[in-house]
Amino acid sequence: MPERDTNGTSGTAAASRLPVPPARRNLAAATSGHALEWYDWNVYAMMAPFFSTAFFVAGDGTSALLSSLAVFAVGFVARPVGGLVFGVLSDRLGRRTAMLWSVALMAGGSLLIAVTPAYGTIGVLAPVLLVLARLAQGLSAGGEFAASAAYLVEAAPPRRKGFYSSFLYTGNAVGTLIAAAVGALLAFTLGPGLMASWGWRVPFLIGGVAAVSVGFLRRGMDETLHRPDAGTGPASTAAAPGIRHLAPLKQHRGAVFTLCGLTAGATVVYYTWVVALPAQAIQSGRLGPAQTLLAAAVAQVVLLLALPFVGMLADRVGTRPLLLVFTAGFTVLGVPLYALAQTSLTGLFVSEAVGLILFSGYGATAAAVMAGLFPAGARGTGIGLPYAATVAAFGGTAPYAGVWLADSGLDNAFAGYVSVLCAVAFVITFFRIGRPSSPAPAAQRIDAL
Secondary structure, three states: OOOOOOOOOOHHHHHHOOOOOHHHHHHHHHHHHHHHHHHHHHHHHHHHHHHHHHHOOOOOHHHHHHHHHHHHHHHHHHHHHHHHHHHHHHHHHOHHHHHHHHHHHHHHHHHHHHHOOOHHHHOOHHHHHHHHHHHHHHHHHHHHHHHHHHHHHHHOOOOOHHHHHHHHHHHHHHHHHHHHHHHHHHHHHHHHHHHHHHHOHHHHHHHHHHHHHHHHHHHOOOOOOOOOOOOOOHHHOOOOOOOOOOHHHHHOHHHHHHHHHHHHHHHHHHHHHHHHHHHHHHHHOOOOHHHHHHHHHHHHHHHHHHHHHHHHHHHHHOOHHHHHHHHHHHHHHHHHHHHHOOOOHHHHHHHHHHHHHHHHHHHOOHHHHHHHHOOHHHHHHHHHHHHHHHHHHHHOOHHHHHHHHHHOOOHHHHHHHHHHHHHHHHHHHHHHOOOOOOOOHHHOOHHHO
C-alpha cells in the first residue's frame, strides 16, 4: 500500500479537484441566465420579418412587420410592472429568487410563441396568444435587469466591480449574438420559404428548452443581499429595513432622474443598432436576410470583445469618462452612422460595429452606476421600475419608429432623435455622475460598493 502523502506533494492533483471559486461560479450562473433572457427577448425582433405574416391577416409585408413590431413594443409595456414586482421580490426574498423566476417566465413565453399555430389555423387567437407570450417575456425582462445588475456588483470581489459590471451587457450581447447566429444559420440553410413556413419557430423552441439547464445553474448561486456587508459603503447608508413598494423611489428621486436620463439615450441606441437597422435592411429589400443577420452577429462579437476590457478600464478610471465618451460620441456621430448603415452590407456592419463599441462605454458600466445610485436594500426596486419604464417608453418604440420613419422617407428625423437623447444623457452624466458634489459618488468610485 503506498504511503499517504502528508507533505503536500500531491498538491497538483488535489488542486485539480478543487471546486470553482464561488465568485466565478456566481458570475457564470448570473451571466448565462442573463444571456438566455436576452436571447429569448431579442430573437423575437430578429425573427419578426419571417413570422409576421403568420400571425396577422394577409396584407403587404410592411404592414405585417409593423404589426409584429407593435407586439414587440407591447412587451415593453409589461416591463415596468415586472420591474416593480421582481424588484420588490429581489429586495425582500433575495436576488437569486428573483432571477430564478424571471428566467422561468421568459422561457414560458418563448415556448408559447414556438407552438402557437398560425392565423390561418386558429384565426384571431394567434395574435392574442402572441401578445400574451410577449407580455410574459416583458414581465420577466423588467425584473431580470435589476436583479442581475444588483447581483453582479454585490457578488464582485473588491476592485473588480467594473469588470463584473461589464458582464451584465456581456450576457446581453451573448444572448443577442446567439440569436443572430441561429437566425443566420437557419436562413442560410432553409432559405426564405422554409423560414417563413416553420424555421422561425426553432429559435424560440431552443430558448425554452435551454432554460432548464440555466435554472439548475442559478439554483446553485450564492445569495448576496443578506451578506453582513451588504448594507455598508457610501451608497448604502440611507438604507431602511422596512422599505416597501415605491418608498425607494420617493426617497431617492435624484437617483431615479439620473437613471432615467442615462437609460433613455442608451436604450434607443441599443435597440436601433441591434434590432431596427437589420430589420429595416431586410424589409426594404436592400440586403438579403442571411447576410444581414450575419453582419449583425459579427457586430455583436465586436461588442462582446469590447465589454470586459472597458469594464476593467472602469476599475482604473471610473465610470464617468466612459459614459461621457459614449454620450458625446453618439451626439456627434449618431446621424452619420445611421446614414452609413443604409448604404451597403459593409456600411451596415461598420455602422453597427462602431456604434456598439461606443455603446460599450455604457454597457460595461451600467450595473455599477445603477447599483451606486441606491442603497443595497432598495436596489431591486430603485433600478427595476425606473429602468423598465424608461426602456418601455424609448427602447420599446425605437424599432417601430425606425421602420415607420424609414418607410416614410424620414430616416434623418429618427437619427436626429437618437442624437438629441444622447446629448441629454451627456449633460446628465456631466453634472450627476462622479463629480465631488454628486449625490452618488459610488457611481464613480465603484470599488466602494
